[in-house]
Amino acid sequence: MMENKIQVINEQGKKIEADVLLQYTIDEKEIVLYTFHELDEQGMETIHASRLIKENDGYKLERITDEDWMQVKEVMREIIRNEEGR
Amino acid sequence: MNIEAIHTGDNPVKVTKPMMNNLNKFNTRHLQIEQLNGQIQSLGEEIKELEAKVVELSSSEDKKMGKELKTTEKDLNNLKKDLEKRTNEKQKLETAEKEILAKLPNVQIGKKEDLTNELSDISVEMPTVNSEEPSFEMPALEPKKEEPMVEMPSEEPTFEMPNVIQEEPVKEEKEPEVKWPEFNYMPEEEEIPRRIPEVESINKEEDNSWKELAEVPVVPIYDEEEKEPAKLNAASINIIDSLINNEEDTEEDEKISEPVQEKTEEVKEVKKEEEEMPVLEEVTLKDYIKFPNYQAWLFTFAQEVYGKESFTKEEILDLENKENFVSERRFNTGRVKQAIALTNENEKLIEKTQQAIVARNASQTLAKNLTDELNDTKNSLEELTNKYDEQSTKLENTENTLSLTKKELEDTKNELEKTKKELDEYKTTFNKMRGIMETSTNKKEDKKSKEEK
Numbered sequence: 001m002m003e004n005k006i007q008v009i010n011e012q013g014k015k016i017e018a019d020v021l022l023q024y025t026i027d028e029k030e031i032v033l034y035t036f037h038e039l040d041e042q043g044m045e046t047i048h049a050s051r052l053i054k055e056n057d058g059y060k061l062e063r064i065t066d067e068d069w070m071q072v073k074e075v076m077r078e079i080i081r082n083e084e085g086r
Numbered sequence: 087m088n089i090e091a092i093h094t095g096d097n098p099v100k101v102t103k104p105m106m107n108n109l110n111k112f113n114t115r116h117l118q119i120e121q122l123n124g125q126i127q128s129l130g131e132e133i134k135e136l137e138a139k140v141v142e143l144s145s146s147e148d149k150k151m152g153k154e155l156k157t158t159e160k161d162l163n164n165l166k167k168d169l170e171k172r173t174n175e176k177q178k179l180e181t182a183e184k185e186i187l188a189k190l191p192n193v194q195i196g197k198k199e200d201l202t203n204e205l206s207d208i209s210v211e212m213p214t215v216n217s218e219e220p221s222f223e224m225p226a227l228e229p230k231k232e233e234p235m236v237e238m239p240s241e242e243p244t245f246e247m248p249n250v251i252q253e254e255p256v257k258e259e260k261e262p263e264v265k266w267p268e269f270n271y272m273p274e275e276e277e278i279p280r281r282i283p284e285v286e287s288i289n290k291e292e293d294n295s296w297k298e299l300a301e302v303p304v305v306p307i308y309d310e311e312e313k314e315p316a317k318l319n320a321a322s323i324n325i326i327d328s329l330i331n332n333e334e335d336t337e338e339d340e341k342i343s344e345p346v347q348e349k350t351e352e353v354k355e356v357k358k359e360e361e362e363m364p365v366l367e368e369v370t371l372k373d374y375i376k377f378p379n380y381q382a383w384l385f386t387f388a389q390e391v392y393g394k395e396s397f398t399k400e401e402i403l404d405l406e407n408k409e410n411f412v413s414e415r416r417f418n419t420g421r422v423k424q425a426i427a428l429t430n431e432n433e434k435l436i437e438k439t440q441q442a443i444v445a446r447n448a449s450q451t452l453a454k455n456l457t458d459e460l461n462d463t464k465n466s467l468e469e470l471t472n473k474y475d476e477q478s479t480k481l482e483n484t485e486n487t488l489s490l491t492k493k494e495l496e497d498t499k500n501e502l503e504k505t506k507k508e509l510d511e512y513k514t515t516f517n518k519m520r521g522i523m524e525t526s527t528n529k530k531e532d533k534k535s536k537e538e539k
Contacts, residue, residue, distance in 0.1 A: 004117070006089055006090075006091060007089065007090040008091060008093045009090060009091065009093060010093050011093075015090070020113075020262075021106075021109045021110065021113055022109060022112065022113055022195075023195075023196065023293070024193050024194060024195045024196070025193070025194045025196075026192050026193050026194070027192060027510070033109070035106075040100065043102075043103060043224070044100040044101060044102055044103075045100065045102075045106050046098050046099070046100050046101075047098070047099050047100075047101055047103060047106070047109075048096040048097070048098050049096060049097045049098075049099065050095065050097070051092070052091065055123040058090060058091065058092065059089060059090065059091035059092070060091060060092050060094055061091045061092065061093045061094060061095070061096060062094050062095055063095025063096060063097060064092070064096075064097050069097055072097070073099070075193055076109070076185070077188055078189050078190055079108065079109060079112050079186060079190075079382065080101075080105050080108040080109060081114055082186040083108035083109075083111050083186070084108060084412045085429050085430075085433065086111065086182065086433070
């Protein structure tokens with residue numbers, strides 16, 4: 001399976017590799033869903049969703065506003081729901 | 087294929103493994119489409135090159151090129167078949183993707199621009215820290231068939247209790263009774279909803295959580311590997327716990343209000359109590375299908391056993407010793423997995439059948455096209471044959487005409503010869519006659535002259 005990866009530079013300047021789960025554009029905004037494969041005690045995995053912004057010297061991952069977050073969640077639900085049983 | 091991006095914030099959300107698999111499935115399909123696009127483009131270019139080569143070899147009069155022409159034509163046919171196969175595969179994947187995206191009209195999947203290009207070196211900066219208080223936010227209850235998504239804290243925390251079996255405050259006089267609210271059965275044909283129970287607020291004085299009990303969904307499906315036996319609403323409690331434990335301490339964290347802290351302590355006590363509950367056994371499938379909601383089932387089971395509508399804590403705990411009592415979670419997982427496996431098998435069969443139908447239709451179309459082509463060729467051949475016959479007849483007629491003309495000419499020549507001979511004879515005879523006449527005239531003139539003398 002082909003994979004897309006993204007190098008996330010955190011607060012400490014450390015680069016951590018993440019797998020890109022989904023990348024799409026909506027209303028001129030680019031959204032990236034990625035995961036570091038973090039599992040909790042219940043076996044649930046954490047997905048990180050950010051807005052991808054291009055700047056002069058590279059890219060930045062920014063928090064999605066509350067208004068847009070509802071829309072992003074709806075996209076995720078719709079995809080997950082429709083993939084069921086395919 | 088990496089890009090680097092400075093992280094300044096994100097919206098974390100927890101999902102179950104099946105949900106993650108579905109997202110991966112969607113992403114994999116899209117990547118496959120992109121890969122097939124590239125392959126189809128390459129094949130198209132190769133086919134064009136070979137077609138040009140075939141034309142070149144066909145027009146060559148060198149007999150040695152004939153073998154190379156055959157090989158090239160064979161390669162060309164193979165490439166065309168490969169192209170058709172990949173095109174069909176791509177169309178099938180695109181159709182599936184479009185069906186999903188039809189419900190998301192403003193969404194465009196994929197990169198806005200090519201992010202795989204190498205970037206210039208990015209200087210590592212210390213991003214601005216998101217100083218907003220993390221909060222616990224559980225998703226609102228949604229209609230059935232939707233997956234639960236647990237959000238990571240992002241704003242001020244509001245601790246809320248999960249839906250757990252609770253007792254009324256213990257009075258000194260008597261043991262409190264657990265009151266079970268009314269609930270609605272789920273119809274048999276409905277699928278088992280997989281959701282995380284909604285976190286509800288608690289109030290020691292006024293416990294209204296039971297009113298919402300009927301609408302609390304079942305805990306999500308877990309992995310195949312053996313997990314701890316299902317505890318009543320343990321999943322929701324654990325989620326809250328993990329959220330609590332994973333949060334970094336900030337100054338504002340320390341400002342958590344007392345009521346919130348009290349609630350947290352209560353949650354932990356309830357969790358500990360539930361962990362001490364013994365492991366439960368399996369129920370029958372029939373029972374479980376009828377009562378997919380575990381708590382609703384538990385209530386009904388308790389009703390059947392005790393014949394009343396309210397129960398003490400000991401009575402609830404004693405249910406495990408009753409016949410046919412089970413671990414709801416373990417059985418739920420098994421049943422749903424069975425259903426999913428069956429559904430997947432059916433889907434595969436349907437897919438195979440559809441592929442066979444498509445292949446058959448393609449073969450029929452190809453056979454029809456070849457037959458049409460053959461008929462056209464036959465018609466052309468017939469026309470050419472007719473024309474050939476026509477031309478042959480014309481040629482024959484012309485030759486006949488030419489023969490006749492030759493013969494006539496010959497006759498005419500002979501005629502001319504004959505006439506010439508006759509003319510010569512006449513000339514000779516005329517000359518003779520003239521001679522005789524001249525002699526006769528001379529004689530007469532001599533005689534006349536003699537007589538005059």
